[in-house]
Amino acid sequence: MINSLSQSRRRFLTTVGASALTIPTLTDVLGRPLQTEAGQPGRKLGVALVGLGYYSKNLLAPALQQTQHCRLAGIVTGTPAKAEEWKQKYNISQANVYDYKTFDRIIDNKDIDVVYVVLPNNMHREFVVRAAQAGKHVICEKPMAITVADCQAMIDACKKANRQLAIGYRLHYExxxxxxxxxxxxxxxxxxxxxxxxxxxxxxxxxxxxxxxxxxxxxxxxxxxxxxxxxxxxxxxxxxxxxxxxxxxxxxxxxxxxxxxxxxxxxxxxxxxxxxxxxxxxxxxxxxxxxxxxxxxxxxxxxxxxxxxxxxxxxxxxxxVVNHQAAHMDGVCKDLIDGKKLPDHITGEEGLRDVRLLQAIYRAAETGRTIDLKA
Known part of the structure; x- marks a missing residue:
């Protein structure tokens, strides 16, 4: 795992721009052709933000006004007042506004390609899984989840749905x-x-x-x-x-x-x-x-x-100096448009590695022992 991680990052750093890996034919875990947004030059992918707190309001939404390969297309919020404010500010269609109960209807919305989950950590698993089941690619804020089991369930759901999962590692594009x-x-x-x-x-x-x-x-x-x-x-x-x-x-x-x-x-x-x-x-x-x-x-x-x-x-x-969020979302969406597999070090597998390490740090502090990470 160490060698593959290091090699992946080296490939990423030696490319021009945000895209890193190109492979001839992409398949999911079952060997089926991976669905992409390729063949649509000039198209911006529609992004729906799930959760309209500080990060979405002050950083992601403004960044989506600067992106070349994606745009703010939809929102998911449990607060009607926020929905009205965002609709007016960003000219979002009522058809692209959801609350947490109606979220699954997003499966029928062809205007939204990517769901960005920006919720408290314990809600990441639920909405990543639901977004994948709705046929959408997913970006999830970090930490990916609060347990290793949740991380694996998110990875498995996206693979089963033939969708790609990115974690919000914006600094990898900085x-x-x-x-x-x-x-x-x-x-x-x-x-x-x-x-x-x-x-x-x-x-x-x-x-x-x-x-x-x-x-x-x-x-x-x-x-x-x-x-x-x-x-x-x-x-x-x-x-x-x-x-x-x-x-x-x-x-x-x-x-x-x-x-x-x-x-x-x-x-x-x-x-x-x-x-x-x-x-x-x-x-x-x-x-x-x-x-x-x-x-x-x-x-x-x-x-x-x-x-x-x-x-x-x-x-x-x-x-x-770049806008971190714009560079990150553009990098992810450019790869999706081009039909590329996302670089390993920004995917769910990387998110799982981090959560595993976070849990090991807690165990080390709680026990006062050195935790062997090679096992």
Whole structure:
């Protein structure tokens, strides 16, 4: 798995643009030809956003006004007032507006090709499965789900429905991130020896769903900690072989009664590289740093919505600033239009790998033991 992951990422980084893999004939798990949107040059795929919270309202919807290969075609919300607001703002037809009960009717809507699930983590499985059963390609926000079993069920549903599943790994289409992938995986400064990969912020509303374990699956690790997990993995191009982890004492036990407030973990990789990470809802931290045999490189800020900034032991990293969400959705939809299989490192299989690691980090912190990830 490590070699295939690394090779997939290298192919991705050496291509021009967002598309990465081309194969002659695509089939699903049963060997049937994979349905695509190929043969429709100039067409923009219709995207329906499921859940109209902060991320959809402030980032995805505006980004869809800048995309070349997709457009905002529909919405799914349980709040009628939001539906009216979005219909007027984005000129969305009433026929393309659904609530959570009527969602399955989307199967008959030829104007919608892709469903983007932007809901609390515990709802991802249900709506990815329902979207696939409705014949739509799916993008799902990360973390993919709150259990490994949920992730596998989502993957299986999309394969059974002959649809492709992407996870919201927007940074894989972001130029500064692509550059640190290249620097690390191609050993530009020699082998990577040590990585610091951390992400955290001070949380606000004590009643938000992210602080409810049943909905979020955990605290900051399940929210922004996944960025730190990803950072260590895509810098090395390797899968960690062991993990240790620790919970920090809670400074606000009432607010964080269900989830962790801050935690730390350490990965060890097959090459001998080690990483140290922090995630927190109590303080801000956002850095990806790699010390190598012959130099170093870093991004700071490293995981936010941009602009990201980077430098190396030889000077600054100069890359174009892009809209992360637009680049991500365009990259996914361009591959769908062209009839290509999505790159492995943005698919459900990658999402499952991350969730498996998140769960291992929790086990390490809960037991105080080193968790062997090779088993």
């Amino acid at each position: 130029p500064f991130t692509q550059e640190v992938m290249r620097l690390g995986q191609q050993k530009v400064f020699g082998p990577v020896k040590f990585i610091e990969s951390s992400d955290g912020f001070r949380s606000g509303d004590p009643n938000q769903w992210r602080l409810k374990k049943a909905m979020a699956g955990g605290g900051p690790l399940m929210d922004v900690g996944i960025y730190a997990v990803q950072g260590a993995r895509y810098v090395t191009g390797e899968e960690p072989i062991s993990v240790t982890a620790q919970f920090s004492p809670k400074t606000d036990p009432q607010k964080f009664k269900e989830v962790e407030e801050t935690m730390f973990w350490q990965f060890r990789f097959p090459s001998g590289a080690v990483s140290n990470s922090t995630t927190s809802y109590a303080s801000g931290v956002e850095r990806l740093y790699a010390s190598c045999q012959d130099g170093w490189f870093e991004l700071s800020p490293a995981f936010g919505y941009g602009p990201l900034k980077g430098r190396t032991s030889k000077g600054p990293i100069e890359k174009p």
